[in-house]
Amino acid sequence: MNNPFLDATVVGMVHLSALPGAPGYDGDRAAVRERALADARALSAGGVDAVLVENFGDAPFYPDDVPKHVVAEMTALVGAVRDVTDLPVGVNVLRNDAEAALSVAAATGASAIRVNVHAGARVTDQGVVEARAHETMRLRERLDCDVAVLADVAVKHSTPLGEEDVVAATHDVVDRGLADAVVVSGAGTGRAIHADQLSTVAEATADGVPTFVGSGVTRETAPGILTVADGAIVGTALKSGDDPAGPVDEDRVRALMNAVEN
Secondary structure (H helix, E strand, O other): OOOOOOOOOEEEEEEOOOOOOOOOOOOHHHHHHHHHHHHHHHHHHHHHEEEEOOOOOHOHHHHHHHOOOHHHHHHHHHHHHHHHHOOOEEEEEOOOHHHHHHHHHHHHHOOOEEEEEOOOOEEOOOEEOOHHHHHHHHHHHHHOOOEEEEEEEOOOOOOOOOOOOHHHHHHHHHHHHOOEEEOOOOOOOOOOOOOHHHHHHHOOOOOOOOEEEEOOOOOOOOHEEEEOOOOOEHHHHHHHHHHHOOOOOOHHHHHHHHHHHO
């Protein structure tokens, strides 16, 4: 697949504030939009290669099927983000609504989606989340859209149902799930990936399928990580005060990009 998102070295996170209907929503839809656009502008000005929009503030998350109003809100917000940046834009609908993410991406012209559980099953705080690769990839065909699927291996904030086999899980995601890229993360948001796990996944990934690190990347660790991984999805390290729910700090974005590029 010839998709610009797959060529990104650093993907910056637009963590949406709580959307209408979520417990944390403060009643100001315009403020949610302006915060998302401010973060997207800061990421773009700071030099990232792509942005990923995620309904981060919507905890507790629906396991695999968000309500229609969430799809509508995210479609409006992703479309607005695309209007303020020329960068490739991706979509992640938490916890694991790949159908919604793909629908939003197709409707807005976004380039990619992230799917937390694309193959297999994981135990999460939402219960057991099961993969639906068969539905996701067929929906992409029906929608006739060039949207890349980035799929997690051993996704953060989860544990396996049985003994973990990262190599087999990687092959399942790519060879059987037909994902276009693999994401490997630490145990939770902002948590670093173990070097041996990153190496194992990168070595197990098929030729031409990028490996992204999905958590814990900082200005200090990014250069070394990117000698193994093809790209990194960065959120916490680009936020004021290292608060994943905080605003993007353009100076932090520039500092990380300078470290990567130099």
